[in-house]
Amino acid sequence: MLDERKLAVLRAIVEDYVATREPVGSKTLVDRHQLGVSPATVRNDMAVLEEQGFIAQPHTSAGRVPTDKGYRLFVDRLASVRRLSIPERRAIESFLDGAVDVEDVVQRSVRLLSQLTHQVALVQYPTLTRSTVRHVELVPMDRSRVLVVLITSSGRVDQRIVELPGDPGDHLIGELRGKLIAAAVGQRLPDASATVADLITTFRPEEQPLVTAVVATMTRAFSDERSDERVAVGGAANLARFGTDFDTSIKPVLEALEEHVVLLKLLGEATSPSMLTVRIGAEVPYEELSATSVVATAYGSTDEPLATLGVVGPTRMDYPGTMAAVRAVARYVGQTLSD
Template sequence: MIEDRKLAVLRAIVEDYVATQEPVGSKTLVERHRLGVSPATVRNDMAWLEDEGLIAQPHTSAGRIPTDKGYRFFVDRLTSLKPMSAAEKRAIATFLEGAHDLDDVVQRSVRLLAQLTQQVAIVQYPTLARSTVRHVELVALSTSRLLAVLILSTGRVEQRVIEVPVELTDDLIGDLRSRVNKTAAGARISDAAAALGDLPDDVAPDNRSTYSIVVAALVEAISDHRSDERVVVGGTANLARFGESFDQSIKPMLEALEEHVVLLKLLGEATSPSEVTVRIGHEGPIDELASTSVVVTGYGSSDEALASLGIVGPTRMDYPGSMAAVRAVARYVSTILDEG
């Protein structure tokens, strides 16, 4: 266990190093922070922190900088996140509420996260498998062609043009629409697909072929997972601002961030929207990004996350501020999806 005074010294070193990018000495700590102890005591505490691998001396006669272990210790003992200001909250709400569809929500979220944190932002599209059917609309395009519009709880919209072997009438379309929505609306997509598959058995034999064709198209749309792993990235140029913070060339990092599978690994499994996960340095899954930290949370229209969003930046980042920004954007996106 680390005593409160040593934790205060570690916290001060992290905060100063994040702010200045300069190694922190004992004299600086005493001058800037009200630690309530003598410089000699601070030096002893710093020596203990260094022995524990929480801080390191980059070169002789220099101050100390936090190690990955030190950042982890700091993050794990955060008692609160930096609150978003009223102006920031209004800006987030206004920016995101202006979105007119799911693609716009995702694109705006990426830009907003990158601007708020000055890091690389990553947003995963909502996962289809975890969504529910919100509504199915059927519109006649001609006497034998039907447009089916499937609207999911994630805000995703799937469309299919369906050719039917009979003449479409208002009564037939109305009955189709009523039966399909009664069967599928509100159900998880796996349950909706199964229930729709049984629907043709409940109609008159003369209409069974038409209902089977429409249901087959809807089940195909529901089961289409091609966009389940779509990921959008923004703010990669922000990494260049922190070039001196990395242990290696920035090029491999940028190349890694262009790989789709890398982005999915960084986001990991979507977690609860109420939890923010931080992976620091070598804790991450990608060697090329071992000099970075990842802050991720889930978002969704319920307690279960539909997908993840987060940021990637140098280990020398403002963790309380970054975590608060990631959490705030995720909550606003969740609210938009829930109200959509």
């Protein structure tokens, strides 16, 4: 365990190194930070930190830089994630307020997050298996076709035209609409699929072929998992600013970020909007990304998380600022989709 003074020294080293990318010496720390001790005492504290693996000396006669272990302790000892300023929060809100649909929300969010953090932003599309049915509508188009409209809690609107084996008539359309709403609204999509299938036998035999055509289309919409596998990526060019932060080349990092399986794995540990997940260096589950850190969280309500978002950047990251931006964007994305 480190005492508060050594923790203050470590915090100062992390902050200075993130800001300057220059190894930090004891005299610099005393000059820049109100540590209340002499350079000799700081040197002793730095020696302890180095011995315990929290900082390292990149070469002889240089200052010290944080290790992955040092960044980990720094993040773990943050008293709280700082709040964004009022102008920053207003900018996020106004930027997302103009979105017209789920696709637009995701694309705006990934651009916004990459601009706020200057990192690579990842935003998973709302996961259907976590969504619930908000509304179902049947709109007759002519005597043998009906438009099925599904609206989910994630804000997704799915419209499908059903070719019917006959004229359903207004009465049957109205009865089916009412039963679909009663059976499906508020249900998670996988559960709703089974519930609406049970409705077929509640209709008269001569009506069942028409009802089956509509129900089959509804269940296909409920089980369409394409969006579960989609991740929007933005700001990859930001990594060019940090080229020297990577041991050899940023090419393996960029190649890894092109694999959606990798992206889903990076975001997969974030399961609750109330908690941020931070993985640093070797904690990231891919060797190609061992020089990076990942900050992620879920978005949506605490009871109903819809998907995840986050950023990937070098371990020399502004963790307090990045964590604040990720948390704030996730909160506004959840609110926007809910509205």
